Amino acid sequence: xxxxxxxxxxxxxxxxxxxxxxxxxxxxxxxxxxxxxxxxxxxxxxxxxxxxxxxxxxxxxxxxxxxxxxxxxxxxxxxxxxxxxxxxxxxxxxxxxxxxxxxxxxxxxxxxxxxxxxxxxxxxxxxxxxxxxxxxxxxxxxxxxxxxxxxxxx
Amino acid sequence: xxxxxxxxxxxxxxxxxxxxxxxxxxxxxxxxxxxxxxxxxxxxxxxxxxxxxxxxxxxxxxxxxxxxxxxxxxxxxxxxxxxxxxxxxxxxxxxxxxxxxxxxxxxxxxxxxxxxxxxxxxxxxxxxxxxxxxxxxxxxxxxxxxxxxxxxxx
Numbered sequence: 161x162x163x164x165x166x167x168x169x170x171x172x173x174x175x176x177x178x179x180x181x182x183x184x185x186x187x188x189x190x191x192x193x194x195x196x197x198x199x200x201x202x203x204x205x206x207x208x209x210x211x212x213x214x215x216x217x218x219x220x221x222x223x224x225x226x227x228x229x230x231x232x233x234x235x236x237x238x239x240x241x242x243x244x245x246x247x248x249x250x251x252x253x254x255x256x257x258x259x260x261x262x263x264x265x266x267x268x269x270x271x272x273x274x275x276x277x278x279x280x281x282x283x284x285x286x287x288x289x290x291x292x293x294x295x296x297x298x299x300x301x302x303x304x305x306x307x308x309x310x311x312x313x314x
Numbered sequence: 315x316x317x318x319x320x321x322x323x324x325x326x327x328x329x330x331x332x333x334x335x336x337x338x339x340x341x342x343x344x345x346x347x348x349x350x351x352x353x354x355x356x357x358x359x360x361x362x363x364x365x366x367x368x369x370x371x372x373x374x375x376x377x378x379x380x381x382x383x384x385x386x387x388x389x390x391x392x393x394x395x396x397x398x399x400x401x402x403x404x405x406x407x408x409x410x411x412x413x414x415x416x417x418x419x420x421x422x423x424x425x426x427x428x429x430x431x432x433x434x435x436x437x438x439x440x441x442x443x444x445x446x447x448x449x450x451x452x453x454x455x456x457x458x459x460x461x462x463x464x465x466x467x468x
Binding site for chain 2: 217226246249
């Protein structure tokens with residue numbers, strides 16, 4: 161299992177190998193961030209009100225799934241996928257098996273599933289990735305299959 | 315085609331009908347918001363730097379797909395899906411056929427595709443929705459198939 165470290169070289173499409181797994185750095189998420197994000201983008205009581213959240217489906221404050229998705233992207237860009245160039249998402253299939261909670265420390269583990277050159281775009285290719293976002297207990301809070309456009313070495 | 319208006323009643327699982335289409339209110343997105351969101355969650359030049367973005371795949375500043383997704387959720391909660399109770403997403407399959415640009419005015423059109431009662435959860439059901447986020451030209455910037463848990467009438 162390959163892991164990402166600061167000395168790892170940045171990868172072009174040509175460098176990716178099916179089966180490689182990349183690990184991101186950790187990122188913590190606090191109560192204030194959960195409430196702030198949800199107040200703007202997903203204003204439902206279980207995401208915005210610690211007390212009201214107790215009596216809901218989630219039995220306590222939980223991050224919006226879109227917040228978990230956004231933090232996952234942040235971890236992929238900053239450390240989780242050492243791309244030399246742009247990472248342009250074409251599609252994403254997401255599941256949220258468990259909520260993200262205040263105080264969780266997340267990281268994302270990404271496996272390269274498929275590599276596809278494009279006749280129509282000689283300077284780029286499509287890589288299919290499985291990114292699992294896990295909390296400090298190793299539980300998966302988000303699983304995501306994505307197709308991303310990645311530049312080739314010039 | 316049903317459209318959402320302030321006098322429309324809020325719906326429980328029992329009230330949904332396959333084929334109904336709900337329309338959200340409009341929401342505009344500005345350059346500063348695009349840069350602010352991307353600086354935190356998707357720090358790539360085509361999302362954060364108006365000048366650098368010119369020479370990229372996007373030929374100009376574009377919102378992160380995760381920003382479009384988050385705004386879509388915001389529109390669904392505030393006006394796009396008149397749910398009486400919680401809307402808990404279980405999964406989402408997203409495609410971004412076109413970028414969201416600074417100055418775009420978005421809305422989301424949501425069609426009810428499937429309604430499924432759950433033997434295991436007598437107080438809730440799963441609804442499958444197709445939500446298309448469109449800009450002011452009617453172009454789809456995001457298409458999303460979601461499964462959401464919706465409470466039944468008590």
